[in-house]
Amino acid sequence: MPKQLKLSPNGPDLRDPSLYISRELSQLEFNQRVLEQAKDPTTPLLERLRFLCISCSNLDEFFEIRVAALRQQLQHSDTATGPEGWRPSEHLERIRARTQLLVDDQYATWDEVLMPELERNNIRFLKRDAWTVKQRKWLSDYFENELQPVLSPLGLDPAHPFPRILNKSLNLAVVLKGRDAFGREGALALIRAPRSLPRLIRLPRDATRGPNDFVFMASLLHEFIDELFPGMEVKGTYQFRVTRNSELIVDEDEVDNLALALQGELHERHYAQAVRLELAENCPKDLMKYLLARFELTEDDIYKSRGPVNLNRLLTVYDQIDRNDLKFPAFKPRVQTRLQSDDLFETISKGDVLMHHPFDSFATVVEFLRQAATDPGVLAIKQTLYRTGKNSSLVNALVDAARNGKDVTVVVELRARFDEEANIGLANRLQEAGVQVVYGVVGFKTHAKMLLVVRRERTRLKRYVHLGTGNYHQGTALAYTDIGLLTANREIAEDVHLLFQQLSGLGPEIKLKWLLHSPFTLYQALLEKIGREAEHARAGKPGRIIAKMNSLNEASVIRALYEASMAGVEIDLIIRGTCGLKPGLAGISERIRVRSVVGRFLEHSRVFYFGNDSSPELYCASADWLDRNLHRRVEVGFPILDEDLFKRVYREELEFYLQDNSQAWNLNADGTYQRATAAPDQKIFAAQLELLRSLNGA
Numbered sequence: 001m002p003k004q005l006k007l008s009p010n011g012p013d014l015r016d017p018s019l020y021i022s023r024e025l026s027q028l029e030f031n032q033r034v035l036e037q038a039k040d041p042t043t044p045l046l047e048r049l050r051f052l053c054i055s056c057s058n059l060d061e062f063f064e065i066r067v068a069a070l071r072q073q074l075q076h077s078d079t080a081t082g083p084e085g086w087r088p089s090e091h092l093e094r095i096r097a098r099t100q101l102l103v104d105d106q107y108a109t110w111d112e113v114l115m116p117e118l119e120r121n122n123i124r125f126l127k128r129d130a131w132t133v134k135q136r137k138w139l140s141d142y143f144e145n146e147l148q149p150v151l152s153p154l155g156l157d158p159a160h161p162f163p164r165i166l167n168k169s170l171n172l173a174v175v176l177k178g179r180d181a182f183g184r185e186g187a188l189a190l191i192r193a194p195r196s197l198p199r200l201i202r203l204p205r206d207a208t209r210g211p212n213d214f215v216f217m218a219s220l221l222h223e224f225i226d227e228l229f230p231g232m233e234v235k236g237t238y239q240f241r242v243t244r245n246s247e248l249i250v251d252e253d254e255v256d257n258l259a260l261a262l263q264g265e266l267h268e269r270h271y272a273q274a275v276r277l278e279l280a281e282n283c284p285k286d287l288m289k290y291l292l293a294r295f296e297l298t299e300d301d302i303y304k305s306r307g308p309v310n311l312n313r314l315l316t317v318y319d320q321i322d323r324n325d326l327k328f329p330a331f332k333p334r335v336q337t338r339l340q341s342d343d344l345f346e347t348i349s350k351g352d353v354l355m356h357h358p359f360d361s362f363a364t365v366v367e368f369l370r371q372a373a374t375d376p377g378v379l380a381i382k383q384t385l386y387r388t389g390k391n392s393s394l395v396n397a398l399v400d401a402a403r404n405g406k407d408v409t410v411v412v413e414l415r416a417r418f419d420e421e422a423n424i425g426l427a428n429r430l431q432e433a434g435v436q437v438v439y440g441v442v443g444f445k446t447h448a449k450m451l452l453v454v455r456r457e458r459t460r461l462k463r464y465v466h467l468g469t470g471n472y473h474q475g476t477a478l479a480y481t482d483i484g485l486l487t488a489n490r491e492i493a494e495d496v497h498l499l500f501q502q503l504s505g506l507g508p509e510i511k512l513k514w515l516l517h518s519p520f521t522l523y524q525a526l527l528e529k530i531g532r533e534a535e536h537a538r539a540g541k542p543g544r545i546i547a548k549m550n551s552l553n554e555a556s557v558i559r560a561l562y563e564a565s566m567a568g569v570e571i572d573l574i575i576r577g578t579c580g581l582k583p584g585l586a587g588i589s590e591r592i593r594v595r596s597v598v599g600r601f602l603e604h605s606r607v608f609y610f611g612n613d614s615s616p617e618l619y620c621a622s623a624d625w626l627d628r629n630l631h632r633r634v635e636v637g638f639p640i641l642d643e644d645l646f647k648r649v650y651r652e653e654l655e656f657y658l659q660d661n662s663q664a665w666n667l668n669a670d671g672t673y674q675r676a677t678a679a680p681d682q683k684i685f686a687a688q689l690e691l692l693r694s695l696n697g698a
Contacts, residue, residue, distance in 0.1 A: 012566075012588050014559040017085030019582055021671045023553045024066050024091055026578035028098045029673060031058050033598045033665050035102070036675070038109050045117055046318055046326040047600070052109055053315040059102065060168060060243060060312070063276045067095060068245035071275055083555040083580065096300055107306040110314075123212040123321060126203075128223050131215075138207035139215060143224045147217070150196060153228050155189045162294045163190065164271045167244040170199070170309060172221055173287060178232040188287075189229065193217055199313040202320060212321050216308050238283040239309045242295055243276040277302050278309050328600055333361035333478070334695050344368045344486075345375070345455060348464055353486040354645040356652055357470065358601060359691050362477035365451075365466060365484060366393045372453045372464075373401035379461070380407040380454040382500045384446055387471040388426060394472050395426060402434040409436045411503050413446045438504045441634060444519060446503065448636040449622050452496050463493035467638045469605050469620050480604040481688075483620045483649065485638060489514075492638065503634065516637035518623055523554075523630040525637075529610045529617070530560040534567035536613050543569030544611030546654045550604060552625040553580035565591040574657045575667075576603040584669045594667035595676065597657055599688040607653045608637070618646050652691060662686035 012019075037043055037051040073081065074088035081088065115125060131139065153174070154160055165171060170193040193199065201220070203213045222237050274295040279288060281304040292298065324330070336355075341347050344367065355364060370393070372378045381401050388395055402408045412427045414420055427437045440446035449468035454461055470482030487493070495515040502510055509520060516522040530545065537543030543564065552558065552573065558581045565571055571592045573579070583592040597603050606621040623635035640646045657664070663686050665673040678684045 012562075014562050014588075015083075017080075017083065019562070019585065019588065020082075020084040020555070020558065020580050021582060022082070022084050022086065022091065022094070023551075023578050023580060024062075024070070024095050025098055025671060026553075026580065027058075027062055027066065028095070028102060029671065030577045030596065031055050031062070032102060032105070033596060033673060034058065035105060035109060037598055039113055044326050044328055045114075045121060046321060046323065047328055049114055049118070049314055050318055052106065052114060053312045055102075055106060056310070056312040057315075059099070059106075061246075063243045064167075064246035067092070068247060068273065068275045070095075071273070072245070083553075083558070092300075100303065103303050104306075106311060110311055111307060121323070121326060122210050123214075123317070123323075124210050125200075125214050125216070126208075126219075128219050132208075135203060135208055135213075138203065139201075139220055140224065142201065143220050143227070147194070147197060147220060148224075148227065150194045151191060151228065153189050153191050156187065165242050165295075166192070167246065167271070168241060168310070169193070169195070170218065171240050171242075172218070172225075173238045173240060173283075173291065174225060174229070175235040175237075175284075175287065176229055176232050177235050188290075191221065191225075191228070193221065198316065199310075200316055212317075214317065216313075218308060236284065236287075238280045238287065239305065240280065240283070240291060241278040241309045242274050243278070244274050245272040275301065278305055280304070280309070281306055331692055331695065333358055333363075335361045335364060339364045342371075344371055345464060345488075348486050348488050349462075352489065352642045352645055354640070354642075354648060355484040355486070356648075356691070357477045357482045357484060358479065359695055360484075362474055362484075364486075365468075365472070366397065366474070368453075368464075368466065368486065369394055369397040369451065370400075372455075373397045373404060373406065375455065377456045378406055378453055379456055380409070380452075382409045382411075382450075382452040383472070384411045384413070384448050384450050384503075385423070385426065385472055386413045386447055386449070387473050387476070388422075389473045389475045390422075392472075393474060395429070398430060398435060399433040402430075407436075408434070409438065409500065409504060411438045411440055411446050411500070414439055436504075440503060444632060444634050445628075446634040447622055447629065448499070448517070448634050450496055450499065450636060452493070452500060462488065463490075463497060464488050465493045465496045467492075467496070467620075467636065469607075469622055476602075476604075480602045483605050483607065483653065485620065485640070485645075489641065499636065514639055514641075516619065516621070518629060518633055518635035519631050522621070522623060522635060522637050523557075526557060526608070526625070526630075527560050529608075529612075530557070530564050530569075532612065533569045533610060534560075534564040536611070537564070537568035541613050542611060543567065544609070544616075545569055545571045546574075546609040546658070547572075547625070548574040548603075548605055548607045548653055548657065549624045550576050550606070551578040553578060554625050554627045554630055555580075557625050557630070561592060562588050565589045572654075572658055574603075574654070579667060582669045582671070583667055589669075595657070595660075596665045596667065596673060597660055597663050597687060598665065599663040599686065601688055605653055606637075607649060609650060609654055616646075618649060620649065656685075656687035656690055659685050660687045663688065 034051055035055040038048045070088045070091050078087045078089050080086060154163060156162060172191045174189040176189055199217045200214045201217060218239055225234050225237050274297055277295055277297055279302055338347055372381055398408055398410060410430055412423055414423050431437050451466035453464040466486050468482060468484040470480055491513040495512040498510045501507055516525045533543040533545055552575050561571060573594045575594055576596050579594055583589050583594045606624060608619045610617045618640045619637045621637035623629035629635055640649050661676045661678040662684050664676040666676055667673055
């Protein structure tokens with residue numbers, strides 16, 4: 001019988017802000033774990049470069065969304081928000097301190113770790129003082145013939161005021177002395193680096209001694225800047241980059257056409273409120289103050305660069321270098337033997353099919369939809385689309401299905417962050433092909449991953465369903481871990497049918513047999529299932545919860561987990577990203593363990609296991625345990641009913657990840673993470689590598 005912690009009237013107050021970790025600081029800690037992968041000598045070198053770039057890209061989005069939201073809150077009120085009870089100003093102060101450490105670490109990782117190792121592998125990033133005469137001649141010609149013709153220097157004066165600076169664009173502030181041809185006194189000019197040319201220029205073999213020698217475009221601008229201002233003296237050139245609020249604000253209750261309203265907002269996103277200024281560390285104080293005034297920022301919003309502004313641009317190098325020895329070994333996702341069929345409907349009819357991406361090929365989902373598009377027995381297809389990527393085979397199949405006379409309905413989520421423009425174009429293409437396009441529900445993003453096919457078989461109609469934890473995106477299906485289920489289960493298919501009716505129509509709340517869905521039943525079901533485990537533990541029975549997800553911050557769910565832990569439930573949480581719960585707190589969360597796995601693939605699956613007194617339940621879902629997913633989105637959680645598939649999901653998504661002692665990080669009660677390591681007598685185990693090894697065994 002597990003030890004029980006009796007709750008007295010004077011027991012812990014689970015609303016105490018000190019029991020929660022700020023989502024923002026938790027996100028920064030995740031970014032630090034990504035950066036640590038860039039330092040890991042056991043990871044191939046070019047993959048380490050990718051991890052550095054991912055860390056930088058994640059930080060951009062963090063400022064565009066999270067910091068921007070806090071600044072907007074601060075403009076309205078500086079009162080405490082969130083379960084951790086901090087005021088926006090306190091959040092921003094803590095974010096500033098933690099981000100500065102992260103930025104310093106990013107540049108140290110580039111300067112002191114990656115760049116020297118890349119050079120040892122004949123991949124060089126040549127600084128100006130290292131250019132040979134031959135290299136300088138080639139670069140000078142490149143500047144004159146390729147770069148200079150597309151540059152438009154802007155001298156600032158009363159006729160040329162400070163321009164609108166594009167979000168995340170690279171710019172140079174040039175301090176000048178002297179007079180130009182019109183007799184105007186020079187002071188300051190701005191140059192925006194062209195987006196049409198590569199930021200990293202690869203030197204040809206006849207101009208350099210190495211096979212992979214690169215020069216930053218910014219280095220060329222610095223070196224040959226004089227040629228843009230003949231007759232004037234350049235006193236200094238300083239890179240800068242501004243990050244802006246990128247959250248689209250559309251009052252859906254006040255617009256008649258959401259697509260048109262979003263299109264109007266997309267352009268303004270590039271010039272919204274500034275939230276961060278990245279600036280060369282040698283920039284003079286007076287110029288720094290001038291730029292801050294133009295962007296309406298303070299010195300707390302500056303992050304000084306010890307090298308190239310925007311290290312994320314280094315990502316372009318990865319595909320340019322043909323060095324398989326410096327990359328992860330190539331792998332080919334498997335297609336299970338039973339799925340190598342010209343009639344997937346027959347296969348699914350014989351039993352549920354589980355796919356664990358990227359280890360199982362996403363091509364099976366594409367083939368299922370392609371067969372549905374051409375099958376004469378298929379009458380209707382319904383699908384949700386959140387992110388699809390360019391030139392999607394799934395979209396092509398939907399278009400073909402409509403042209404083949406099928407009734408095709410697609411729920412396109414226009415508000416998928418940073419994919420709004422692509423999804424508007426996708427919706428237009430589908431409508432032109434005759435697809436009925438639905439934009440979901442006002443105020444609730446449609447984040448569920450569902451595909452329904454209605455097929456006539458002899459004298460009856462039969463439904464086939466695909467449900468997933470990840471997007472219908474062939475690119476991310478190779479890089480993200482996700483679960484997909486193909487089933488002909490009559491009751492699950494009926495649930496999916498009702499959900500599509502609810503999304504496309506204006507019907508009442510529905511009652512589902514198997515599926516849990518936000519914003520209606522998923523949240524309450526989670527609380528009930530967590531509470532049920534606590535009741536089992538109080539009754540002297542084993543209580544067990546294992547959950548794998550991207551993020552956790554919903555306050556009521558965290559409190560329920562604390563209560564379950566105090567009741568005696570053993571809880572393991574595998575949370576790749578942000579976690580607002582503090583494990584290991586005496587008398588509160590002693591039985592809760594939290595780990596994050598950061599490896600080759602982005603952990604994206606959501607899997608929830610409840611022991612239920614020897615009658616265990618296991619759900620996969622599109623939703624994290626976040627406030628937005630449980631209350632403000634359309635999400636779906638689906639059970640794994642087949643006993644063999646249940647065991648497989650438990651083993652591959654939970655058991656393996658709890659055993660990981662190579663790529664896992666354990667969360668401490670203070671919000672920091674410590675890398676898991678193998679004991680001296682323990683074999684090194686990495687969940688993702690184990691799953692890769694199993695490709696030929698299934």
